[in-house]
Amino acid sequence: MAIETFLRELPHGITLSCRAAGPRGAPVLMFLHGFPEGAFVWDELMLHFADPAHGGFRCIAPNLRGFERSSQPPEPSAYRARWLVQDIAALIAAEAGDAPLHALVAHDWGGAVAWSLANQQPGLLQRLAIVNSPHPGTFLRELRSNPGQQAASAYMNFLIRPDAEALLAEDDFARLWPFFTAMGAGRDEGAGGPRPEGAGWLTDEVKERYRAVWRHGLTGGCNYYRASPLRPPREGDAGALGVELPDAMLRVEVPTLVLWGTGDTALPPELVDGLEAWVPKLTLHRLEGATHWLIHEQPARVAGLLGEFVRAG
Numbered sequence: 424m425a426i427e428t429f430l431r432e433l434p435h436g437i438t439l440s441c442r443a444a445g446p447r448g449a450p451v452l453m454f455l456h457g458f459p460e461g462a463f464v465w466d467e468l469m470l471h472f473a474d475p476a477h478g479g480f481r482c483i484a485p486n487l488r489g490f491e492r493s494s495q496p497p498e499p500s501a502y503r504a505r506w507l508v509q510d511i512a513a514l515i516a517a518e519a520g521d522a523p524l525h526a527l528v529a530h531d532w533g534g535a536v537a538w539s540l541a542n543q544q545p546g547l548l549q550r551l552a553i554v555n556s557p558h559p560g561t562f563l564r565e566l567r568s569n570p571g572q573q574a575a576s577a578y579m580n581f582l583i584r585p586d587a588e589a590l591l592a593e594d595d596f597a598r599l600w601p602f603f604t605a606m607g608a609g610r611d612e613g614a615g616g617p618r619p620e621g622a623g624w625l626t627d628e629v630k631e632r633y634r635a636v637w638r639h640g641l642t643g644g645c646n647y648y649r650a651s652p653l654r655p656p657r658e659g660d661a662g663a664l665g666v667e668l669p670d671a672m673l674r675v676e677v678p679t680l681v682l683w684g685t686g687d688t689a690l691p692p693e694l695v696d697g698l699e700a701w702v703p704k705l706t707l708h709r710l711e712g713a714t715h716w717l718i719h720e721q722p723a724r725v726a727g728l729l730g731e732f733v734r735a736g
Contacts, residue, residue, distance in 0.1 A: 424473060426466055430492065431485070433513040439485040440492035441514075442466065445473030447481060450525035451518055452733065454484040455511065457531020457556065458644045459591075459599055461636035462486045464718060468528075471726050478734060480525060483518050485511075487533065489643020491636045499649035507536045508543060515547050526550040526733045530718060532647050535559070541675045552680040552729055555687050555715050557694040560673040560701050562653055565694060566663035572655075575689050579654040588641035596637055600625075603716060624719040670701070678704040680732040682725060684713030706732065 427443045442462045452472055454465040462484040469482035486493040488510050489502060496502075515524055527548045529537035534556020541551045557565075565572035581587060591598050604622045648654065656662040679702050685692045692709060699705050708728055713721050 424470055426469065431514060431517055433510060433517065435509060435513065437488060437494045437510055437513075438492075439488070439494070439510060439514060441483055441485045442469070443481070443483045444469040445481040446479065449479055449481040450522070451515075452480045452482045452526050452528060453511075453515065453518070453524050454482065455527070455529035455533025455537055456484065456487065456490070457529075457533050458647060459602060459633070459637065459641070460531070461491050461633070463632055463636070464530075465528075467722055468718070468726060468729070472730070472733070477726075477730060480733075481518075483514075485514055486636075487536070489646055491639050493643075495640055495643040496646075497642060499646045502643070502646040502650040504536070504539050504651075508540050511536055511540055512544055512547060524548040524550075526552055528552040528554070528729065529556060530554040531556050531715070535651075538675065541677055541679070542672060545675075545677050548677060550678050550680070550733060551675065552682070552732060554682045554718060554725070555684055555690055557690055558673070558675075558698055558701060559653065559668055561694045561696065561698055563663055563666055563668055564697075566653060566655055569693065571691065572693070574655075575691060576655050578689070579648050580657060580660075582645050582648040583654070587645045591641050591645075592637070596634065599633075599637065600630075622716065622719075624716070629719075673701045675702045676704065678706070678732075678735075680706045680708075680729070682708050682710060682717065682728060684710050684715060684717035684720070686711075686713060687715040689715055 424444060430438050430440050432438045454469065456462055456464055465484040469484060472478050472480045473482050488507060489495050523546060527537050534553045537551060537553065538558055541548060566576060603625050652662060652666050654662045656664045681695060683692060683695050695707055710717055710721060710724060718725055
């Protein structure tokens with residue numbers, strides 16, 4: 424079985440480059456990536472779940488707006504949540520037809536889009552699976568009141584700089600590799616600092632796949648941060664302190680699986696505390712020994728837990 428690639432033009436003028444596996448007409452699993460990644464990170468899981476032995480699903484992973492060959496509007500306002508949700512809702516309609524997704528699976532920024540979609544349009548999906556992507560309620564709470572979370576998220580204030588994409592692209596993307604290897608260590612205002620050799624999964628082959636995404640441009644990815652007020656407050660920028668989210672915008676009623684690598688230094692485990700107040704049908708697994716990149720680090724464990732969830736009921 425091979426991965427298919429295609430461009431999907433959406434009715435509102437955005438094009439998403441997509442990767443897919445599995446038979447057309449089968450129940451659909453959709454996978455949303457984060458920053459600084461691309462749809463290719465889901466290939467192993469898509470091939471797994473497209474296999475008849477593991478469900479025979481139709482698996483689709485778009486490159487989100489701003490990434491790879493997908494549309495890359497230049498202005499930050501084009502990356503507000505309403506437009507990102509519109510993209511995925513339109514893609515669901517195009518790929519799943521009148522049926523809801525069997526499950527939406529999402530990591531990092533893809534998870535931010537997925538939380539909003541599940542809140543606003545729950546009829547589009549039967550299940551939601553989140554991998555190390557904070558719910559907006561707990562993220563707002565921690566950004567407003569927890570100095571540890573404010574420090575862990577300080578890199579966001581680098582990524583909103585007007586020259587961030589130029590700095591990230593310098594010297595063979597030297598400032599981007601520590602996002603994987605340092606897991607937050609040294610990710611300060613200059614995104615510099617120590618660069619340990621960790622992340623054994625980050626082979627030369629995988630690095631080249633990341634370069635192939637980044638060479639299409641980094642402005643779109645940085646614009647996700649520029650468009651969102653959910654960032655640490657600092658002098659002259661209220662950030663999260665200026666945000667109020669009513670409970671109606673935070674409730675997710677669909678059955679939800681959350682997988683959380685407890686070694687994530689940018690998004691520590693406190694972000695899943697109290698989650699059940701907004702997500703009543705919650706199944707939570709804390710994965711010890713995994714970081715933010717647990718899809719790469721523990722693919723068999725992720726596939727197993729996700730498989731139990733998508734085949735339940």
